[in-house]
Amino acid sequence: MAEKILIVEDEETLRESLKRVLSHEGYTVDTVNSAESGLKSIEEGNYDLIITDIILPGIDGIELVRRVREKITDQAVIVITAYASLETAVGALRAGAYDYVAKPIIHEEIKSTIRNALKEKALRAENLILKKQIEGRYDFEKIIGQSKVITSLIDEVKKIAGSKSNTLLLGETGTGKELFARAVHYNSSRRDKPFVPINCSAIPDNLLESELFGYTKGAFTGAVSAKRGLFEEADGGAVFLDEIGDLNLSLQAKLLRVIDDLEIRPLGRVQSRKVDIRIITATNRDIVKAVKEGTFREDLYYRINVVTLKLPPLRERKEDIIVLAGHFLEKYSNEIGKHIKSINATAQTLLTNYLWPGNVRELQNIIERAVLITDGDTILQEHLPETLQDTSPFPCEALEKAFSIEEYTKEFILRYEPSYGEQALADMLGITRKSLWEKRKRWGISKKK
């Protein structure tokens, strides 16, 4: 495909001769005679490279460079300076130009400058793709865990690798939903196409819509330039809608339409455009309950939920705790250049018995902190935070939400039984000794000797 070049030059002879030379080289060349119309063309056309004169009527070439750079595009800009005055050239480079050529223009010189600029641009794009591929390849390696449930989840992700089924990830906070969402994408046949994440709860509703769908210039006050929506950016790949449970009903209806028609319409545009996207979603909410209560559309729920991956909380896969802790220990020790080798037995017991309301993320943070404060080569009990020590207040807000009261009571008994007498345990739970006994019997928890 021919690379597209825009020439911004007010002097007609130069403009036309440049156009002729560059078209002859095989580039697709457009020309304008002012920076103002240049900016407009840049907005609309998809240029790989811009060549601009510095002295122009109206906005000058340096300002043009500055505005192009502000837009975070990857277009290269080459400026033409009237006399090889170093000052203007330096100003242009400082504003973000790739290079400059001096008048009178030597064709061979400008051709080679253009070639270099385009080569560098292609290299940058290639690096980006390569980096993404490498990240993708290692994604399964990034998932640590030996519990049955984690290994079978990984198997399931491998199984669905060939499909483009919309996938819903469920699980409490910090259980690895995003990690798995990436694994789903980077192990699918769409891995070379973008994975575009967006957190639905972090962005106000009206902004979220324009982020997702994009808009045309002037679609609303403040829309000074057109913007591609995330759905369009993810074309061919996947959009990861995190915290989907927080999406409002009006956007739910719009998302439903995207899934059904595979079409999106940017705000302010009349025509819609076809997109090919896989929708990966995640939530830590009880979405079935939300459907029952009418805050989440049932039809949408079925469409995003073709494949469900349920990530269990850490306390339900205790065998992963020490493995994960070891992984994070190595990671953070390497990062800060300490040689911490192990976690001692007491600390390991504390880690294993804790209920991890913040799941893997909480474990990760706690190990990072322990690595920071440890002087020796072993992590000890004292390097772990208060919350993990036995004296810590047990009921924590997150836990109460995550557990049913029954499960909570059971965990409580199991945890405190070794250190408290029966009466004390019953008092703490606010129940009688008799009912404590009944509960024990029902759950088959034998009384300690």
Ligand SMILES: Nc1ncnc2c1ncn2[C@@H]1O[C@H](COP(=O)(O)OP(=O)(O)OP(=O)(O)O)[C@@H](O)[C@H]1O
């Ligand atoms: N099995 C795992 N192996 C290695 N790292 C993990 C694992 N699970 C989670 N993590 C790490 O824990 C952190 C939290 O994971 P992630 O962001 O995927 O959780 P989440 O479920 O999306 O949480 P939230 O609901 O709060 O957004 C991340 O840094 C992630 O890399």
Ligand SMILES: [Mg+2]
């Ligand atoms: Mg997340």
